[in-house]
Amino acid sequence: MELLKRDLINRDKLPFWKRDALEKFEIKMMDKDMPFPCIPATQGFSLNHLRYAFVRDPREDSSSHELAELLSSYTLNSKELGRYTSLIVFFETPPDLIDTYNVEKFEQLFWKQLNKLTELDSVEWPNHIPSDPTQPAWEFCFHGEQYFMYCASPAHKNRSSRSFPYFMLAITPRWVLELFNSSPSYSKKIKENIRKRLSKYDSISVHPDLNTYGNTDNFEWKQYFLHDDDSTLTKCPFHKLINEVKKYR
Template identity: 70%
Template sequence: MELFEKESLNIDDLQVWKKDALEKFEAKMVDKEQRFPCIPATQGHSLNHLRYGFVGDPREVSSAEELANLLSAYTPQSKNYGKYTSLIIFYETPADLSKTSVEEFEQMFWKQLSWASEFDSIEWPENIPVDPHDSAWEFCFQGEKYFMYCATPAHQNRQSRYFPYFMLAITPRWVLEKFNSSPSLAQKIKSNIRERITHYDSISIHPDLNSYGEEDNFEWKQYYLHDDDSALSKCPFHRMLNTMKREE
């Protein structure tokens, strides 16, 4: 699998769906009238710190293996890409998924993470609990801690979580730590992000949005937000520890 960067990518060489996904993502990042809420994401885009990858159908185990390969390529190089870097993953999203609900996409999301974890060649970090219901848990791959963001074609009320293709934005924890290294600036940007969300979405900010490190914060609840204020009571992520017992 190949990682791409915006400035060196010849978009006309891509398959139609890949070209369409990139063009729609670009439009979302540069829209000045309806400004995308995540300010660091728009900065990462404008500075060419983001990297991109394409994988197959989100229902398939093979797509999770492709995701794992992209993460394996991205992780050791991420600190060379810039302080606002994230890995943007676009999934091929066939027409027969057009009627898929937010909740059904949610199950695909967690299966993709669980399956991808099975292809990780490095052990889970010792200082990170394996139980998502521990407030210190976060998704890890190749020894790196990551924050996950998922957008789907099914989201309507939360346009901040809408994208015409099933999509992941994967941000290393070190990026977020740098962002938070200046508490006053970070708080100002977070306030601006929340203000943008209120204008971007037609629904109030989800109650599960919180800050990493807080005792009442659970990262997994923020990875995938419902299109209302509801949430799962239990995290579906399951590390299979290379048992190869997948639910097809």
């Protein structure tokens, strides 16, 4: 398992699905007629700060072990990769998975991956981050690093910003987001432009759960996997497990 830099990938040696996933991601990031809403993501792509990884079918238990290994490596090296870095993870997504899984089932796969990552984490959950997702300061942590988790799936139709032909994660360190927010006037302007792009990109209104980390009415977990409508889960699937993991450590 290795983290890949886009310009150094030998595409001729990639299996079809991996090459296809990478090419479709590039098309999405480089589209000038319908630019991807997240401006920092497109900057990270253009500057080659992103790193890429391929993981097997997310239904297989071994996929979580692969993801944990990759994220551990990324955590140790991310601060050397650039201020707009994120880890882009493409999961093998066979036709039967696409045909039989709706948004809700992909959501269950997503939380299964995060729960398993926590089980496999060799580093204690940071003391300054609450273990309860109902607290506004909570966010997912792995290997001692705070992360924003973005998930896209083939089942999303209305919300194009969360639609991708393969089950996909974009994992962004909190320090990247803090750098982005270090200039309030700049970040305010960019966020306004992101909202404008989002309203054009999706065929549905901006999801009401989108918010800003640190706000008292913000819940990060609700933003990780957005539904294809304005609905949301009433309870975080991660809540029970994180407390059980901490209890027995």
